[in-house]
Amino acid sequence: MTGPLRHALAQPPSAEGPAPLLDYLLAHSALSVEGTPGDWQGHVLDLDFHGAGGQTLHLRGWVQPSTQGWLLHLLDIGDLLLERQQAQQRQQAQQFAAQISEQLRLCSLFRLPEVLHEQLHALAQHWHIPCLALALLDDQEQGWHIHGVYQAPDAPQLWHKDQVLGTGLDSLNGNAPQALTFTQGLGDHPRLQRAFGNSEGFVVPFRDDHGVAAWLLCGFYPVRQLAPQLSERDWLQLSAALAGPLLGRLREQQHHHQLERLEALQGLLGTGWWELFPQGNEIQLAPQLALNLLLEPQTRRLSLQAWLALIHPADRQELSSRLQELRQGKPLLLCVRLQRADPQLPAIWYRLQGQALGIGQNQRFVGFMLDISDIKNQEQQAAAAHARLDNLIAHSPAVIYVQRYVEGALQPTFFSDSLQPLLGWSLNDCNDGALAERVHADDRDRYFERNRQLLREGAVRSRYRLLDSRGEYHWVLDEARLLRDDLGMPVEAVGLWLDVTDATLAAEQIRLSEERYRILVEDSPAMICRYLPDLTLTFGNRPLATYLECPPEQLAGANLGDWLSAEQHTAFVQRIRQLTPEFPVSTAEINLQLPGREHAWWVWSDRGVFDAQGRLREIQAVGRDNTEVRRSQLQLMQSAKMATLGEMATGLAHEINQPLNVMRMAIVNVLKRLNNGEVQLDYLQDKLKRIDAQVQRAGRVVDHMRVFGRSSEIEQQPFDPAQAVEGCLSLLADGMRGKGVELRIAPIDFKVQVRGHVDQLEQVLINLLVNARDALLGRREQNPDWRPWIAIRTEHDPQRVRLLVEDNAGGIDPRLLGRIFEPFFTTKPVGVGTGLGLSVSYGIVENMGGRLSVSNTDEGACFCIELPLVQSDQITR
Numbered sequence: 001m002t003g004p005l006r007h008a009l010a011q012p013p014s015a016e017g018p019a020p021l022l023d024y025l026l027a028h029s030a031l032s033v034e035g036t037p038g039d040w041q042g043h044v045l046d047l048d049f050h051g052a053g054g055q056t057l058h059l060r061g062w063v064q065p066s067t068q069g070w071l072l073h074l075l076d077i078g079d080l081l082l083e084r085q086q087a088q089q090r091q092q093a094q095q096f097a098a099q100i101s102e103q104l105r106l107c108s109l110f111r112l113p114e115v116l117h118e119q120l121h122a123l124a125q126h127w128h129i130p131c132l133a134l135a136l137l138d139d140q141e142q143g144w145h146i147h148g149v150y151q152a153p154d155a156p157q158l159w160h161k162d163q164v165l166g167t168g169l170d171s172l173n174g175n176a177p178q179a180l181t182f183t184q185g186l187g188d189h190p191r192l193q194r195a196f197g198n199s200e201g202f203v204v205p206f207r208d209d210h211g212v213a214a215w216l217l218c219g220f221y222p223v224r225q226l227a228p229q230l231s232e233r234d235w236l237q238l239s240a241a242l243a244g245p246l247l248g249r250l251r252e253q254q255h256h257h258q259l260e261r262l263e264a265l266q267g268l269l270g271t272g273w274w275e276l277f278p279q280g281n282e283i284q285l286a287p288q289l290a291l292n293l294l295l296e297p298q299t300r301r302l303s304l305q306a307w308l309a310l311i312h313p314a315d316r317q318e319l320s321s322r323l324q325e326l327r328q329g330k331p332l333l334l335c336v337r338l339q340r341a342d343p344q345l346p347a348i349w350y351r352l353q354g355q356a357l358g359i360g361q362n363q364r365f366v367g368f369m370l371d372i373s374d375i376k377n378q379e380q381q382a383a384a385a386h387a388r389l390d391n392l393i394a395h396s397p398a399v400i401y402v403q404r405y406v407e408g409a410l411q412p413t414f415f416s417d418s419l420q421p422l423l424g425w426s427l428n429d430c431n432d433g434a435l436a437e438r439v440h441a442d443d444r445d446r447y448f449e450r451n452r453q454l455l456r457e458g459a460v461r462s463r464y465r466l467l468d469s470r471g472e473y474h475w476v477l478d479e480a481r482l483l484r485d486d487l488g489m490p491v492e493a494v495g496l497w498l499d500v501t502d503a504t505l506a507a508e509q510i511r512l513s514e515e516r517y518r519i520l521v522e523d524s525p526a527m528i529c530r531y532l533p534d535l536t537l538t539f540g541n542r543p544l545a546t547y548l549e550c551p552p553e554q555l556a557g558a559n560l561g562d563w564l565s566a567e568q569h570t571a572f573v574q575r576i577r578q579l580t581p582e583f584p585v586s587t588a589e590i591n592l593q594l595p596g597r598e599h600a601w602w603v604w605s606d607r608g609v610f611d612a613q614g615r616l617r618e619i620q621a622v623g624r625d626n627t628e629v630r631r632s633q634l635q636l637m638q639s640a641k642m643a644t645l646g647e648m649a650t651g652l653a654h655e656i657n658q659p660l661n662v663m664r665m666a667i668v669n670v671l672k673r674l675n676n677g678e679v680q681l682d683y684l685q686d687k688l689k690r691i692d693a694q695v696q697r698a699g700r701v702v703d704h705m706r707v708f709g710r711s712s713e714i715e716q717q718p719f720d721p722a723q724a725v726e727g728c729l730s731l732l733a734d735g736m737r738g739k740g741v742e743l744r745i746a747p748i749d750f751k752v753q754v755r756g757h758v759d760q761l762e763q764v765l766i767n768l769l770v771n772a773r774d775a776l777l778g779r780r781e782q783n784p785d786w787r788p789w790i791a792i793r794t795e796h797d798p799q800r801v802r803l804l805v806e807d808n809a810g811g812i813d814p815r816l817l818g819r820i821f822e823p824f825f826t827t828k829p830v831g832v833g834t835g836l837g838l839s840v841s842y843g844i845v846e847n848m849g850g851r852l853s854v855s856n857t858d859e860g861a862c863f864c865i866e867l868p869l870v871q872s873d874q875i876t877r
């Protein structure tokens with residue numbers, strides 16, 4: 001063996017001296033040297049030898065016969081082989097890259113993630129990469145994240161999809177692939193150490209025109225051992241084949257989405273772009289816009305003329321001229337209406353904006369149209385509402401104002417237009433404290449207090465007088481509120497002045513008139529009060545208090561019923577109950593039991609106060625003391641009664657004389673028999689009985705006269721009027737008959753009740769009978785043969801009873817008929833008639849709620865006493 005290569009050969013272990021050729025060869029090369037060297041002659045032998053360092057030596061040689069045998073020439077072709085292998089690998093890598101890139105470029109966007117995964121898988125398998133990932137920049141290009149990842153089934157998990165890597169990769173050189181080793185301490189890239197599991201890694205950048213756009217990350221990958229053949233360029237190519245098309249597709253996808261979003265947005269907003277082509281005078285519209293403008297969907301381009309025809313004629317000319325200006329470079333901004341087929345429909349408004357792009361030949365005009373109908377219509381509505389409000393405020397008696405807060409003071413900064421008509425001022429008239437000068441001097445304290453309260457409490461309501469430009473004062477009601485900023489500091493006060501001059505003056509007048517009425521009521525001699533339907537007093541004036549002997553302040557709350565007897569109370573309440581909104585007034589004479597006094601009679605007038613539903617809420621009453629009048633009436637009645645008795649005296653003498661005569665006769669007869677000694681017990685008994693009967697008769701007359709002569713009871717009572725007829729007859733009947741007057745008394749076959757005093761009704765009847773008797777006797781004097789009579793009849797219906805007293809004395813002179821009830825009217829001679837009988841009778845019947853009337857019949861006068869009946873339910877009450 002000669003030559004330098006012999007040192008590179010490994011010595012066969014067994015040989016000390018020369019060894020057979022086969023011992024130097026790797027097993028597979030033994031095949032090339034089968035047979036004898038003569039067989040190999042003329043062949044090129046590629047033989048692999050065991051190298052001295054354990055490596056393989058690739059040698060190429062040929063045999064030549066030599067003098068001693070065969071000479072084998074060998075050359076080292078290791079480099080040659082390596083280069084070839086590398087070229088193959090490169091080609092393979094290139095093919096691989098082309099495949100990857102084609103797959104990624106051609107697949108649908110939908111399958112892109114899947115295809116990426118497949119390609120990562122293939123790459124990893126081919127170059128034995130346990131973990132392979134592609135990192136891309138985040139959306140905001142702030143940091144990196146794992147976009148796709150492949151991991152061999154037996155490899156530990158290093159990354160997952162969408163994992164955030166931060167900015168660690170930025171510290172690497174973006175121009176070349178780099179092997180990362182972290183085994184000795186922290187290494188050069190501490191921020192990446194964890195991301196690569198503290199183990200060996202390999203990273204390959206991908207650059208596009210923006211810089212590094214992607215990294216291919218290989219984890220747990222000692223690249224020099226596992227892919228020694230691949231050069232940096234190969235790796236860069238592979239990463240470019242993967243990342244280049246992927247990024248392109250992703251951008252395409254992003255763009256697509258953006259377009260979609262934009263189109264949706266345009267559709268939603270009713271907006272869209274347009275482009276004007278200067279040469280053809282044509283315009284192109286965004287599809288959505290064309291649709292919104294109600295053009296055919298396929299209409300993308302239309303002539304400028306056709307486009308202008310879509311615009312309302314009112315705006316068309318302006319738009320046309322603005323487009324001309326746009327061609328000269330002036331940006332376009334205009335709001336236009338669309339021409340609508342039905343002019344009744346609400347207007348559709350578009351905002352049109354456009355600008356020129358580029359210059360010269362390349363100039364383009366682009367812009368957008370935006371549907372602003374909503375805003376425009378709202379604007380118009382708001383403007384209308386605003387105008388209405390302005391109008392309202394300007395014509396109302398209210399002024400709206402704003403006062404700015406400046407260092408504790410309030411400066412007017414705004415007044416509504418109504419200020420001028422109301423007070424004749426302008427804003428300037430009220431500046432710098434001038435406002436306070438216009439407040440009435442008497443109200444100024446109140447005005448300053450208003451300011452303080454507004455600042456203190458945030459709201460105020462006050463009333464003061466303001467001087468207008470004509471020198472007159474207005475009462476204003478001022479309501480203000482303080483507005484504060486976020487920090488609670490006062491910013492301004494907003495408020496309202498309401499002119500309440502009329503109302504205030506009216507209120508003042510009401511107050512004055514109320515005062516006058518109050519004095520009137522208090523100082524009135526009449527008793528004035530208000531009370532509730534249960535008779536509880538709510539107010540009573542001084543005279544009432546004086547009469548009731550009660551302090552005025554205790555009147556309210558007292559009950560009127562406390563001064564009424566049970567009878568009066570019932571009658572009073574019943575009378576009040578009959579008040580209605582239609583007939584709210586009732587007057588009556590009431591009788592009260594006043595402390596320490598006899599009965600008092602008041603003429604009492606009530607007026608009901610009703611609510612909206614017609615329910616009685618309260619009663620206002622005015623009363624006048626009638627006791628004196630009542631008393632004189634009673635006295636008058638008594639004297640009238642006494643006069644009647646006087647008049648009856650002759651009749652009564654006869655009345656009593658009659659039984660006395662009968663008794664005397666009886667006694668004379670008895671005495672005669674006694675003297676003759678022929679008195680029998682029967683006879684005596686009979687005579688004594690007769691005498692007793694006559695005594696009783698006389699006694700009855702005297703009794704009745706006593707009763708009749710008494711004053712009447714105070715309270716009215718229910719009684720049967722037949723009683724009065726009976727009583728009157730018991731006094732007069734015999735006397736009448738004695739004078740030859742026939743009494744025609746119709747029997748009373750019914751029972752009724754009237755309210756009053758039985759003796760008074762009896763008196764009325766006596767008056768009528770006595771008057772009739774007098775008239776009859778007067779007439780008989782002229783005609784002794786004539787037969788006088790008096791008739792008493794009674795009739796009744798469900799409400800009333802009538803007692804009729806009729807005579808045949810020829811009646812009353814019709815000219816006097818209207819006057820006979822007047823007091824002191826009489827046709828009788830002086831000293832005979834008093835002229836009181838009928839007038840008193842009239843008063844009595846009226847007091848019983850009835851009526852006394854007179855008429856002439858064919859034969860004489862007919863007096864009628866008509867009285868209301870007490871209904872059975874009222875008797876029990």
Ligand code: ADP
Pocket residue numbers: 767771772775807809811812820825826827828832833834835836837838839861
């Ligand atoms: P006096 O009986 O005291 O005159 P009255 O008031 O009772 O007073 O009567 C007034 C007048 O009415 C009588 O004076 C009489 O002229 C007239 N008068 C009353 N009753 C009758 C009668 N039945 N017939 C005719 N005149 C009568």
